[in-house]
Amino acid sequence: MTKRSRVHQSTPENERAILEAALTLAVTAGYEGTTMAEVARLSGLPTGSVYWHFNNKEQLFAELIEYCFGKWKEDHTGPTNRDLLRRSIAGSAGGSTDPENKAEAFWILALLFALEKRLADNAARKKYLDVRRQMFELMVQRVEPQIPGSVLAADPDFGRKMVVLGRALTDGFYIAASAGDDIDFMEFADLSASAVEALIARRAAMAEGEVEK
Structure with a gap:
């Protein structure tokens, strides 16, 4: 060597x-x-x-993804699921077009790695997919404690489903920001949070037999 x-x-x-x-x-x-x-x-x-x-650009970008992941773990916190969704949609996706917000803007580029099948063997793409899985599990850990126990008892995967939904919303708003859509990201973050909260409340009522399925 x-x-x-x-x-x-x-x-x-x-x-x-x-x-x-x-x-x-x-x-x-x-x-x-x-x-x-x-x-x-x-x-x-x-x-x-x-x-x-x-050693090369692939390794550099792989380390850059890990570097930005460290920032993400520090920033994506909050006492409620609404706070987490606001941070993801308004803070991350909505802030990704701000030149001063480089760490957030980078995730648009990282997201493209998942779509670039021609980069299947690229070390940076592999790192992003691994980090994306870690992000998912971290969000599950943060979201599940705020979901009523009766809901999780009826559907143990419900927390994971909420994270899938939240990720789909966030990814969509990243695309909207990148495309230059003129929307109020904070407004839509709150609308998204309200919709998720209503869904959780309905599932809780169903689990407790207060409403029919």
Whole structure:
């Protein structure tokens, strides 16, 4: 195995500078338009240093997805399911066109990895699909405790179904934002949350025999 040169020092600061440069380029130039040389230029580090930290662009983007996932885990919290849905639709999808909100804008690009079947063996695509599964499980853990026990007793998968619904809504609003649709994302986040809350309330009433199926 070839040993890495001691000329390039591995430091958290250098790695973060490279990832932030890659993130800036990714949301403006996309995957195809981002080059290691341009990442080096924007980060202020030698090209050799970028390659020292990341063997190629696939590995760089795979690490960038993990980097943005860390930010996502910090941001996607809230005391209620309504707060979570607001954060996903208004904060993430609605904020994804804001040039200053690079971490959110990046998820539009990451979402495209799931659609690009020609990239089936791409390390970044595989990383995104893995992170997407982790996101799903984390949201299930956050959503289920707020669903009445009677509902989960009647349908143990109901929490997962709500996360599937919430994800479908969020993905749709990401597309709407990317397409430039002129909509009030906070308004639609609240409408979506109200619809989900009404569905949960109806299921609770059904489970308790207060309404017919």
